[in-house]
Amino acid sequence: MIDFMQKLGHRTLSKLAAFGRSGQILFQSVVAKPAPVMMFPLLIKQIYFVGVLSLIIIVVSGLFIGMVLGLQGYTILADYGSEEAVGQMVALSLVRELAPVVTALLFAGRAGSALTAEIGLMKATEQLASLEMIGVDPLRRIIAPRLYAGFICMPLLTMIFAVVGVWGAALVAVDWLGIYSGSYWVNMQQSVDFMSDVVNGLIKAVVFGFVVTWIAVYQGYDCVPTSEGISQATTRTVVYSSLAVLGLDFILTALMFGDL
Amino acid sequence: MRMRTMEISVGFFMLIGFLALVVLALNVSGLNLASKGAGYKIYANFENIGGLTARAKVSMSGVQIGEVTRIRLDPQMLMAEVEMEIYPDIDFLSADSSAMILTSGLLGQQYIGIIPGGDVEVLAPGEFIYNTQSALVLEDLVGKFLMNQVSE
Amino acid sequence: MEAVSPATGSASSMLEDVIVEIKDLTFSRGNRPIFKGVDIKIPRGKVTAIMGPSGTGKTTLLKLIGGQLRPDSGDIVVEGSSVPSLGRKDLFVIREKMGMLFQSGALFTDMNVFDNIAFPIRVHTQLPEEMIRDIVLMKLQAVGLRGAYDLMPSELSGGMARRVALARAISLDPNIVMYDEPFTGQDPIAMGVLVNLIRRLNQALGHTSIIVSHDIQETLSIADYIYLIADGKVIAHGTPDQLKTIESEQVRQFVEGLPDGPVPFHYQAPDFLEQLMHKGVSR
Numbered sequence: 001m002i003d004f005m006q007k008l009g010h011r012t013l014s015k016l017a018a019f020g021r022s023g024q025i026l027f028q029s030v031v032a033k034p035a036p037v038m039m040f041p042l043l044i045k046q047i048y049f050v051g052v053l054s055l056i057i058i059v060v061s062g063l064f065i066g067m068v069l070g071l072q073g074y075t076i077l078a079d080y081g082s083e084e085a086v087g088q089m090v091a092l093s094l095v096r097e098l099a100p101v102v103t104a105l106l107f108a109g110r111a112g113s114a115l116t117a118e119i120g121l122m123k124a125t126e127q128l129a130s131l132e133m134i135g136v137d138p139l140r141r142i143i144a145p146r147l148y149a150g151f152i153c154m155p156l157l158t159m160i161f162a163v164v165g166v167w168g169a170a171l172v173a174v175d176w177l178g179i180y181s182g183s184y185w186v187n188m189q190q191s192v193d194f195m196s197d198v199v200n201g202l203i204k205a206v207v208f209g210f211v212v213t214w215i216a217v218y219q220g221y222d223c224v225p226t227s228e229g230i231s232q233a234t235t236r237t238v239v240y241s242s243l244a245v246l247g248l249d250f251i252l253t254a255l256m257f258g259d260l
Numbered sequence: 261m262r263m264r265t266m267e268i269s270v271g272f273f274m275l276i277g278f279l280a281l282v283v284l285a286l287n288v289s290g291l292n293l294a295s296k297g298a299g300y301k302i303y304a305n306f307e308n309i310g311g312l313t314a315r316a317k318v319s320m321s322g323v324q325i326g327e328v329t330r331i332r333l334d335p336q337m338l339m340a341e342v343e344m345e346i347y348p349d350i351d352f353l354s355a356d357s358s359a360m361i362l363t364s365g366l367l368g369q370q371y372i373g374i375i376p377g378g379d380v381e382v383l384a385p386g387e388f389i390y391n392t393q394s395a396l397v398l399e400d401l402v403g404k405f406l407m408n409q410v411s412e
Numbered sequence: 413m414e415a416v417s418p419a420t421g422s423a424s425s426m427l428e429d430v431i432v433e434i435k436d437l438t439f440s441r442g443n444r445p446i447f448k449g450v451d452i453k454i455p456r457g458k459v460t461a462i463m464g465p466s467g468t469g470k471t472t473l474l475k476l477i478g479g480q481l482r483p484d485s486g487d488i489v490v491e492g493s494s495v496p497s498l499g500r501k502d503l504f505v506i507r508e509k510m511g512m513l514f515q516s517g518a519l520f521t522d523m524n525v526f527d528n529i530a531f532p533i534r535v536h537t538q539l540p541e542e543m544i545r546d547i548v549l550m551k552l553q554a555v556g557l558r559g560a561y562d563l564m565p566s567e568l569s570g571g572m573a574r575r576v577a578l579a580r581a582i583s584l585d586p587n588i589v590m591y592d593e594p595f596t597g598q599d600p601i602a603m604g605v606l607v608n609l610i611r612r613l614n615q616a617l618g619h620t621s622i623i624v625s626h627d628i629q630e631t632l633s634i635a636d637y638i639y640l641i642a643d644g645k646v647i648a649h650g651t652p653d654q655l656k657t658i659e660s661e662q663v664r665q666f667v668e669g670l671p672d673g674p675v676p677f678h679y680q681a682p683d684f685l686e687q688l689m690h691k692g693v694s695r
Contacts, residue, residue: 041263048266052273091288122521130518133478134532134580135507137500156277163280166288189290190317190324198284 051153066168104208119220154209300385310395358391437486511581571602
């Protein structure tokens with residue numbers, strides 16, 4: 001029993017310490033120091049790796065999720081004779097929930113794990129230590145551009161996901177199943193509100209992007225610099241960021257759409 | 261050269277991202293910057309608004325002419341007071357128009373339908389529609405039906 | 413064995429100008445003490461080697477000098493300033509005067525050889541690009557790899573990578589160059605090249621070299637002064653010739669590479685026969 005309490009205490013303390021360290025990393029790389037001009041090319045490069053290279057998986061997933069939503073929505077709504085509402089259903093579920101959440105999960109798997117592995121490998125091959133010895137702060141040089149790139153890319157990817165999804169659903173519902181395209185779009189436009197739906201979805205995307213990149217960067221920077229340590233850190237990035245995204249999604253949804 | 265293609269693709273990516281936002285704003289949410297807030301307000305009192313909510317549409321002959329902006333309870337009359345914003349180009353509603361709360365489809369959203377009257381004068385901004393018909397409440401209907409059955 | 417055994421004549425050579433001084437250093441990782449009161453003086457402009465069996469924290473010592481780790485107690489003075497008490501900003505300033513060659517080379521994998529060497533210059537100076545080019549080519553020439561300037565680190569052999577890393581370490585003409593295990597994992601030719609380079613660069617550029625290594629022969633051949641560390645303490649120090657004459661068993665074992673001695677062949681374990689009789693390993 002005492003042993004158990006000790007273990008519990010130890011784990012709690014080490015988790016708290018890890019959280020503190022991650023906050024410190026975030027603070028030192030982003031908040032405390034303004035981005036110098038020199039960072040711009042680095043940022044471009046990271047946006048390329050984090051954003052542009054994630055584009056394909058986002059577009060393909062968005063397309064298929066939209067098509068599935070269109071198909072499912074049609075078959076369910078057709079039972080009530082209101083298949084015209086499929087546009088509304090697809091757009092609301094995409095803009096409010098699916099686009100930010102699925103994009104964040106894919107982003108964690110595609111970009112987050114790559115970030116962790118890259119930074120972890122840099123640590124293992126002493127590149128981070130070497131930067132420090134050259135007199136360059138690795139938090140500013142390596143971590144900060146990656147964090148900023150994550151914040152910038154996630155909302156953009158989410159928007160792209162939503163648009164492709166809506167378009168994919170239209171493809172199925174309008175072109176294939178033959179819903180009148182006017183009622184598809186008008187129904188959608190009448191039920192989706194820019195401020196309360198699109199902007200809230202965007203806010204979710206920003207929050208998720210922030211959390212996922214933060215976790216990925218921290219796990220890489222704090223990993224045990226061995227091949228086993230890096231693989232564990234990569235796994236932790238995906239698991240933790242997925243859980244964080246899903247948990248935060250509930251909280252944000254409750255704040256935005258539920259009258260709590 | 262490698263840097264250049266990278267920069268171009270990043271620029272392209274940012275552009276698609278912002279375009280996507282624009283599409284979401286204009287095409288999906290039907291955001292119409294011109295009509296927002298430019299309309300005029302009219303009011304109507306209802307005994308029962310049922311499930312009407314803010315942002316419900318206001319239509320005439322099935323064509324949307326505005327939306328519900330606010331719902332409150334009038335403390336003197338103890339009736340629901342609905343504030344509607346009518347698009348500015350709809351400036352020909354006759355003063356004796358009537359408003360009724362309707363339901364789109366069997367289970368759909370509730371909205372306000374305006375039925376034009378015959379008066380030559382038009383509704384000015386801030387005026388009330390006096391001729392109103394409340395929402396159909398299923399329980400009331402069932403209640404009335406049962407009462408009829410009993411009395412027969 | 414606790415007695416530090418400087419044998420003879422250490423005092424005479426220690427009166428020189430000292431560039432790095434480590435005073436009564438203690439440091440531990442978790443519950444495991446790594447240094448228990450270490451005193452080291454490193455003379456300016458010389459090649460000083462810090463040797464010891466693996467696992468004695470030699471690399472840790474370099475990280476302590478570079479300020480990447482902080483000691484539990486004791487002081488490390490580099491060119492008159494105490495490294496552990498420096499703030500983050502001052503640390504980066506003092507590190508500009510240090511170059512470090514990491515065990516793995518630690519070249520930046522996303523840059524080619526030229527940019528790797530140019531990196532410290534670009535970060536710390538505002539020199540025009542042609543001048544940087546000249547400096548980089550000079551450094552590459554010094555390590556004999558001018559022809560490899562546009563290769564990526566992944567295309568280099570281990571020995572070449574280490575020479576590029578050496579060129580990068582000296583690109584800002586530091587006062588102190590630290591070598592972390594420069595000879596491990598090198599074939600005899602690359603090893604010979606490195607030994608030669610370290611010696612030559614030290615003479616030509618006049619910087620102080622600190623070598624951490626356990627390769628006895630190579631280190632003895634280039635070091636001016638040697639510290640031997642074991643069990644968290646300095647067990648001996650002196651010039652290579654002095655070291656060969658020290659009679660301490662521990663020193664003899666290390667210098668001559670005997671398999672068993674004060675550093676036992678067997679890791680701490682219960683009696684072998686007894687454990688066999690009990691079958692299985694008690695946990």
